Amino acid sequence: MPDSGTLKYGDKTIELPVRKGSIGPSVLDIQKLYGQTHMFTYDPGFTSTAACESKITYIDGDEGVLLYRGYPIEQLAEHGDFLETCYLLLHGELPTKAQKDDFDLRVTRHTMIHEQMARFFQGFRRDAHPMAVMVGSVGALSAFYHDSTDISDPTQRMIASMRMIAKIPTLAAMAYKYHVGQPFVYPKNALDYTSNFLNMCFAVPCEEYKVSPVLARALDRIFILHADHEQNASTSTVRLAGSSGANPFACIAAGIACLWGPAHGGANEAALKMLAEIGTVENIPKYIAKAKDKNDPFRLMGFGHRVYKNYDPRAKIMQKTAHEVLTELGVKDDPMLEVAVELERIALHDEYFVEKKLYPNIDFYSGITLKAMGFPTSMFTVLFAVARTVGWIAQWREMIEDPHQKIGRPRQLYTGYPRREFVPLSQR
Numbered sequence: 001m002p003d004s005g006t007l008k009y010g011d012k013t014i015e016l017p018v019r020k021g022s023i024g025p026s027v028l029d030i031q032k033l034y035g036q037t038h039m040f041t042y043d044p045g046f047t048s049t050a051a052c053e054s055k056i057t058y059i060d061g062d063e064g065v066l067l068y069r070g071y072p073i074e075q076l077a078e079h080g081d082f083l084e085t086c087y088l089l090l091h092g093e094l095p096t097k098a099q100k101d102d103f104d105l106r107v108t109r110h111t112m113i114h115e116q117m118a119r120f121f122q123g124f125r126r127d128a129h130p131m132a133v134m135v136g137s138v139g140a141l142s143a144f145y146h147d148s149t150d151i152s153d154p155t156q157r158m159i160a161s162m163r164m165i166a167k168i169p170t171l172a173a174m175a176y177k178y179h180v181g182q183p184f185v186y187p188k189n190a191l192d193y194t195s196n197f198l199n200m201c202f203a204v205p206c207e208e209y210k211v212s213p214v215l216a217r218a219l220d221r222i223f224i225l226h227a228d229h230e231q232n233a234s235t236s237t238v239r240l241a242g243s244s245g246a247n248p249f250a251c252i253a254a255g256i257a258c259l260w261g262p263a264h265g266g267a268n269e270a271a272l273k274m275l276a277e278i279g280t281v282e283n284i285p286k287y288i289a290k291a292k293d294k295n296d297p298f299r300l301m302g303f304g305h306r307v308y309k310n311y312d313p314r315a316k317i318m319q320k321t322a323h324e325v326l327t328e329l330g331v332k333d334d335p336m337l338e339v340a341v342e343l344e345r346i347a348l349h350d351e352y353f354v355e356k357k358l359y360p361n362i363d364f365y366s367g368i369t370l371k372a373m374g375f376p377t378s379m380f381t382v383l384f385a386v387a388r389t390v391g392w393i394a395q396w397r398e399m400i401e402d403p404h405q406k407i408g409r410p411r412q413l414y415t416g417y418p419r420r421e422f423v424p425l426s427q428r
Helices: 033-037 073-079 082-091 097-108 116-121 130-144 154-180 193-202 213-225 233-243 248-259 267-278 281-292 313-328 335-349 351-356 362-373 377-400
Strands: 004-009 012-019 057-060 065-068
Touching (some): 004 033, 065 073, 073 082, 082 097, 082 193, 082 377, 097 154, 097 193, 116 154, 130 154, 130 248, 154 377, 213 313, 213 362, 213 377, 233 377, 267 281, 281 335, 313 335, 362 377
16 A cells, blocks of 8 residues: 555645554545645544544454454453453553452452542432433542542553542442432452442342352453443543543543433443333334334344444354343243344344344343343443443543644534624614
């Protein structure tokens, strides 16, 4: 591939440098385009624009590939655990045994939050959505831990990173407990990361709660699958907020707010509602016909992906995880799972779905799994936020440490009024 491309406009010919990635598409560098042509590019949603350079996550949507720091997601989910993935995303390499032990210990020892935060929760209405609570409480961390908000200090950046990985699960469990009207449960240092989270969510003072290793492993795998996903809407939000120099807690709260949008973090809830609406396998043909009818507003949720044009590599792992959870809980002949399996079979073989590449994605199975674990649908996006926190932090730190980073400033195609003169009120 040549090292530059040319853009012709009128009688001008502009040379545009080509920058090559280690894998994936190369990019045309248009940083000097406006200075040379007084023109911007127009790219709604930035779907053809690389807004940054990153070494963290790579996606090949056509081939169905997802790599964290070069490692396939399937291998990390099968052989590793979530905190190992956190270390990898933050530091760029898998930890040694000593490094992992130290990392796990530091996260475990920072899971408690300032006791005044518990009183902070009382300011929310009792029926507040858990995601609303998360946006507020994570943003409030900067008021409680202002000794780690100096982004120019590498040590403070690391402290803030470790605090959020450790404390956001605690805040998420508190949001759940507040939502259901139960007392908060303190973290336990004797438990691993996901077992501790399940205990904080489902333990009650009146009886002993024993964490199922199968459920803990399943949730750990779900966290790994959701840890990062390149420059998606919420990650881009974190980077954009961070480019202004905002403190890291505020940046992650901004990411959580973006994730709350139904087009981003709410897809698994929508897939669950669709499966419930279909009800039984016998009803599937009717809904397949509705999905194929261009004049019918019904859409199959949990199929297709904006990036993946092949089978979502995370979906296969989620399918296996869903079966493990339902077996552990003794859920047999689950109608919702039967509908999901049959829909998947149809999607992989029906000419309509194959032609349009509407393959099942991760949201298709994750909703069933989380529901079986006992989480209400209002908590699904919160769990997504717990998992994605490490990805946001890794992306934020990479952006802060990039010597070429600038404050984000997208441009626009203005289509409003040209200049016009003010008319006094008496003459209007």
